[in-house]
Amino acid sequence: MLFNSIDFAVFLPIIFILYWFVTSKNLKLQNLLIVFSSYIFYGWWDWRFLSLIIFSTVIDYFIGINLSKQENQNKRKMLLWTSILVNLGFLGFFKYYNFFLDNFITAFSFFGTEINVNSLNIILPVGISFYTFQTLSYTIDVYKRKIKPTKNFIAFSAFVSFFPQLVAGPIERATNLLPQFYTKRDFDYSKAVDGMRQILWGLFKKIVIADNCAQYANTIFNNSSDYSGSTLMLGAVFFTFQIYGDFSGYSDIAIGTSRLFGFNLKQNFAFPYFSRDIAEFWRRWHISLSTWFRDYLYIPLGGSRGGTWNKIRNIFIIFLVSGFWHGANWTFIVWGALNALYFLPIFLTNNNRNNLDIVAYGKYLPSLKEFLLMLSTFGLTVFAWIFFRANNVEHAINYIASIFSTSFFSIPEIKPKSIILLICIFIAIEWFGREGKYAISNIFNIRKRFYRWSFYVFICLLIFLYQGKQQEFIYFQF
Template sequence: MLFNSLEFALFLPTVFLLYWFVFNKKLKQQNLFLILVSYLFYSFWDWRFLFLLIFSTFLDYYTGLRIFQSDSKKHRKIWLFTSIGINLGFLGYFKYYNFFIESFANLLHQFGLGYSYIPLTIILPIGISFYTFHGLSYVIDIYYGRVRPTTNYVDYSLFVSFFPLLVAGPIERATHLLPQVQVPRKFDANKAADGLRQILWGLFKKVVIADGCAMAVNKIFDNSSEYTSSSLILGAVLFSFQIYGDFSGYSDIALGVARLFGFELLQNFKFPYFSRDVAEFWRRWHISLSSWFKDYLYIPLGGSKGGTWTRIRNTFIIFLVSGFWHGANWTFIIWGLLHALFIVPSIIFNTNRRNLSIVAAGRWMPTVWEFSQILFTFGLVSFAWIFFRSESLSKAFTYISGIFSSSIFKLPNKGTLDKYLLANILIFMAIEWIGRENKYAIEKVGVFQYKPVRWLIYSSIIFFIGMFMKTTESPFIYFQF
């Protein structure tokens, strides 16, 4: 069930009304109801994988209790690695089996050894990377004493499977979401209105920006040899806006929907394309994933302790793992490797934490230097996105060679960029810039006391969504991860 579908438009208000007006008497009723509708939501994709979700939930709930109850450090480690091993085993089988077997066969071929294999037809369970990381963080936090396990299976199940974040995050922590699951929730009209506002902005990002860019991006990337250098550069830039509008749009909708039910999820994006260096970009892009890798991989490896080369080594490890997390393809690994390379200079010169606050805070415009930093960072990120978007390394290198070709001084191919799309992107970025110091761009629209102005803004956004909505539903990009 897509957030931008008719089914969800019927599902959400129905669940909302039942939640607040029928199952509002007791906390346990509300939580049980949310679990059932979350499982229903997940079953719309493929009901068979619901059993995998339930098994994963029980596994981490049970191993969390056993870790906490064990007096022996040895037994605690056994239960910890049981959970990690089984979770990563499922993830490895469904997501990486064919990749590993194909890479192994290609390696043997390089040494003149023939190896025949039959790739398996494996359907990737939607959201497996996200709910697996939910459970792993819970078990690891219990092992290190950061959180006490809950003995209430209903509460834990809701923490793992809450439908707004189930299939594409944000990746929640038990320390943040579980306490909200365990306390009674009362309807808050202001919080609900804020949730609806964020949902509206998320839909704008997805329908108007991401889906608007998708057609041109697909055409350019699928036929890159037919396009001039300037058209290929434009294609990479459009994909940058597509993936940002798509994924941050999903996150906005997820956070807004959660707020309708009285929950606050972790912020996943903080205007990343206004970053002044790549280190700042990663503090603002997919925050729940980058912070997960920081806490559960980077710091256990030694983090920033031990000197410059240790920091560089650890940075390369987390970015390579991050690339691999995104998919079983060498393109994602190269994408992660590029970002590690981009960050290395800031580690060497100890400038990676220089830009911690939002750019041009309290000012209407950035300085010339700040603007040049933003453009340079955006250029690096957009270049790396070429590998992320390409189906194979050969296609990525073909695309890049087309950029650095003799056609670099030619104008973009006719019809490459729709004039309405360009106008929409400019309007979008202007609104994002104005609202960059908020949690999301139009958060402060709700403080307007003059209702006609407020409703003019809302109706304009709704008009744009209706005008540019495609006749066919478009899945969110991160559903494949």
């Protein structure tokens, strides 16, 4: 079920009414309603894949309980590895089976040996990369004794399948989300209003910005040989705003929807395109995934401890795995490697934590230095996104080569004036709202109600005008 669909517009009010007016006096019933509604939400796409979520839930629930009972370290490790292998086994089969098979065949063909193995027509379950990492974090934290395992199967099922963030995150930790299923939740009007405001902004990002940019980005990338360098550059910029509006828009809707039901999810994006270096960008982009890899891969590998070569190795591992997590294509691996190359000079010179504050905090405009740093970081990001969007590595290389040709200085062949204006409005709103959790979180500080509601009406009008260009969320494929 898509957030930007009529189905969800009907589904959400029904669940909201049942949640607050029918089951509000019984916590177990509330949690059971969340599980039931989450399964409907996910099964709307393909009910057959509900079995994967249920199986993963049951396995990790019982592994968590047994980890708490078991004192023998070898047996505890065996339980942990059972969880890891089951979860990553499903992920690996559905997401990477054909990738490894095709590359295996290609490798043998290179040495003159032909292998005839048929690939499988595998459908990738929506959101499998997200809920797999969410359940894995639970068993790892229980193994490390950071949290106690739950004996409440309904609460745990709700934690795994919580419909607002089930399909594309944020990837929640059990330490934050699971305890919220144990405590009674009372309706908070101000929290609900804030949630609706964030949903509105998420829909604007998705429908008005991302879906419009997608039309031009898809046209240009899918026919890249027909366009000039300047037009290809424009296509890369459009995709840059498409993926941000699409993914952060989903996160905003997920976080806002959670607030309607009394839950607090962690911030997943913190205005990443205003970053002054790549290290800051990765602290602000897809925060839940970046911190997951930091805590469960980078630190166990040794982190920034050890010699220079160990540090370089760990940086490359985490970026390459992050790239591979996004999809079974060499383009994602190259994208990860490119970001590792961006990051290494800053990291090795101990400048990776220079920009921890909000850029130009308390000011209307950045300094010239801050502006140039943001512009250069944005340029590096746009360049890397070309590999992310391209069909294959060869396509990406040809695309980049065409950009850096004499036609780069020509006038772009596609002149979408309206979307450029919308992007400028979007950047302005994000800039002036960058000190909040999301861009319009502080709009309530405007004292005159007329101006506030005029702004809401303006946003709603744009959403209504552009709703016909609906595109599926990009991160559904991951």
